[in-house]
Amino acid sequence: MPTKSETPVFDHKAYLSRLTERPGVYRMLDVAGDILYVGKARNLKNRVSSYFRQSGLSIKTRALVSRIADIEVTVTNSETEALLLEQNLIKSLRPPYNILLRDDKSYPYIYLSSHEKYPSLTFRRGRSKRAKGQFFGPFPSSAAVRESLNILQKLFKIRQCDNSYFNNRTRPCLQYQIKRCTAPCVEYISPEEYQRDIRHAAMFLEGRNPAIMDDLLAAMKAAAEALEFEKAARYRDQINNLRHVQEQQSIEAAGGDADIVALTQDAGVVCVVVIIVRGGRVLGTRHYFPRYSLEQDDGELLSAFLGQYYLAGDAQREIPHDILVSVALPEAELLSQALSQAAGREVSVRGNVRGERRRWLDLAKTNAQQTLISHLASKETVYRRMLALRDLLELEQIPQRMECFDISHSHGENTVASCVVFDENGPLKSDYRIYNIEGVTAGDDYGAMRQVLTRRYRKVAQGEGKRPDLVFIDGGKGQLNVAREVFESLGIQDIPLIGVAKGVTRKAGMETLVDALTDESFRVAPDSPALHLIQHIRDEAHRFAITGHRQRRDKKRRQSTLEGIEGVGPRKRRDLIHYFGGIQEIRKASIEEIAKVKGIGSGLAEAIYAALHNE
Incomplete structure (x- = not known):
């Protein structure tokens, strides 16, 4: 674990006494002058003061405050200006305690050039203010742009070549031969007709498909009336292609961005x-x-x-x-x-x-x-976390099999224990197991943990079953001590045991790890890949335990409470329900009242009463 740096001395009381109450941005610096955190405030004095209150701060915030050596502020005219300045400072300074967005790539766009007669549609990364043409987008990926350009080429046959290629053509290229371009480079199409296609392509990118359809239908009708049947057929094909594209759209709406x-x-x-x-x-x-x-x-x-x-x-x-x-x-x-x-x-x-x-x-x-x-x-994520876990726990190699145990019950009833397994590829769900815990005092989590670990590792101690390289216990030192006792009683000495205890706030990132071998408790940085892996294993054990508990509870609820009582068959159960009206009323009844039901003697009434009250 990294050693704590010397806590800088920062006289926050003196600093706050002279701090303005106007809106602005504050920058927290460490003893070396490096930026720790950037924040904005409607009232700088009130906001900065909140970091130095005596109670109510999270552990992570206290860790930040402990490193503060100085605070710089920039006063703004409004909170809105403060928010804009805050984001620009985060972008340029990248403070370690601020949320950081790593993907800074600009979105891809479709660019409609400003060519006077024959504009082109091309792929552009980012939106340049100097470009004179029109941008459509942004698109989520370059693949989405190319897919849209491909559709536009089929529908409207707009050129997608650059100007230098376009200006030096003396005959049509292959795109014209395969009917994906109208060859404006050699003026096989008039500027007026080409501009109509450009207008329709722009309308398509703006989501105005019904308007395009109306234009094309009107143009087809006019061409047919003028006996220009080839032109009318081209419009017809465009209409059919456009309808086909609309059918392929998976999600359409009334409009809007x-x-x-x-x-x-x-x-x-x-x-x-x-x-x-x-x-x-x-x-x-x-x-x-x-x-x-x-x-x-x-x-x-x-x-x-x-x-x-x-x-x-x-x-x-x-x-x-x-x-x-x-x-x-x-x-x-x-x-x-x-x-x-x-x-x-x-x-x-x-x-x-x-x-x-x-x-x-x-x-x-x-x-x-x-x-x-x-x-x-993902394998990359799992492998990176595995390496970090190996280094954190100082293991000789990456563990090939890890197991984690958790206990779940409702007020001590229907107790189950879960065992989840992770290998080098992540969760190994085929090896997950649920153990029904029997014969343990209600609510005794230590007893439940002792039982499940004994049942699981007795076979391992006898040379049977799969042997883990690392075992996690969801709980603190008490649960871990139980696990250590079980391992010692079974003669297992070479499997590392780690307890995962929730912090005071019980929030992710606040966990304390306990090593059974050294009895050392330690915490890990919240952004550590090793901690993320441990959290994943722990959360999966917790989820699987709750799932197993609910299944056992629901199965018991589906079974009549009267079933299993010796001497109470289907007819007597029916008579009891009919007499009292339901199981809740039977629970409220005394032995004498139960004995009033036809066929139920005093001895059987006592047995029913005892069963319903767990006596």
């Missing part, structure tokens, strides 16, 4: 998915895995992400009219004002939507969950 943003987090990793909608058409999605160090909820994380995503300097991202979000944002109104100011028009940030937009939002949430699951399961 929007970005739909959903966030999910698990095992110490945050995933944000952005679905891009332009002209009512979903163009595709992009996903991000921003790094963060401070303890924040989903709303705070998403607010920080959106600020960097749209406002951080040279990102060159288009701000749509609507931004739909999956969680409530603490500063949605402020963010809307800042985005409106940056875009030069009104921008709405909201999550309470209905109809088609609600379906978009649900789609974004599903994409975020699936993307995070895939990311956590």
Whole structure:
């Protein structure tokens, strides 16, 4: 574990006494003068003071405060200006305690050139202010741009060559031969007809397909009336192709531009998915895995992400009219004002939507969950975490099999224990096991842990079953001591045991690890890949234990409480239910009342009463 650096002396009381109450941006610096964190505030004095209160701070925030040697501020005229400045500073300074968006690549666009007679449609990365033509997009990926260009080439036969190639042609190229271009380079098409195709291509990119259809139908009718049947046939083919493309569109809506943003987090990793909608058409999605160090909820994380995503300097991202979000944002109104100011028009940030937009939002949430699951399961991610775990625990090699145990019950009833297994490829679900715990005092988690570990590793001690290289116990020193006792009683000495104890706040990143061999407790940096792997294993054990417990509980509930009582057959059960009206009323009844039911004697009534009251 890294050693703690010497805590810098910062007289916050003296500093706060002279700090202004105006809006602005504050920068926290360490003893070396490096930026730790950048934040914005409506009232600088109140906001900065909150970091130095006596209680209520998270562990991560206290760690940040302990490193502060100085604070610099920049006063602004409004909180909106402060938000814009904050995002630019985060972009340029990249402080370690701010959420950081690593993917700075500009979105790809389709560019309609400014050629006087015969413009072209081409791929462009980023939106240049110096370009005189028109940009359409942004698209989520270069593949989405090329797919759209391919469709446009089939529908409208617009040239996609650069000007130097176009200006030096003396005969049509292959694109004309395969009917993907009208050969404007040798003027096989008039500028007027070509401009009509350009107008239709622009309308298509804007999502105005019905208007294109009306234009083409009118042009086909006019050509037919003028007896220009070949031209009418070309319009007919365009109409048919356009209809075919519309049928292939998976998601259509009434129109509008929007970005739909959903966030999910698990095992110490945050995933944000952005679905891009332009002209009512979903163009595709992009996903991000921003790094963060401070303890924040989903709303705070998403607010920080959106600020960097749209406002951080040279990102060159288009701000749509609507931004739909999956969680409530603490500063949605402020963010809307800042985005409106940056875009030069009104921008709405909201999550309470209905109809088609609600379906978009649900789609974004599903994409975020699936993307995070895939990311956590990817071989590259798993291998990187395995290496980090090996180094953290100082193991000789990467563990080939890891097992983790957890206990689940409801007020001590229906206790089960889970055993989940991870190998070098991640979760090995075929080896997951649920153990029903019997003969243990209700609520005795230590006894339950002793039973499941004894049952699991007795066979290992006898040379049977699969032997793990590392075992995690979901719990603190008490649970770990039970595991150590079981291993010692079975003569197992060469399998490392690690306890995973939740912190005081019981939030991800606050875990304390306990080594059974040295009895040492230690914490790991919240952004450590090794900790993320341990969290993943622990969370999977917890999830599987709860699933097993619910299945056992539900199975018991489906079975009549009267079943299994000796002497109470189907007829007596029916008579009891009919007499009392239900199992709850039977539980409330005394032995004497139960004995009043036809066929139920006093002895059987006592047995029924005892069974219903666990006596």
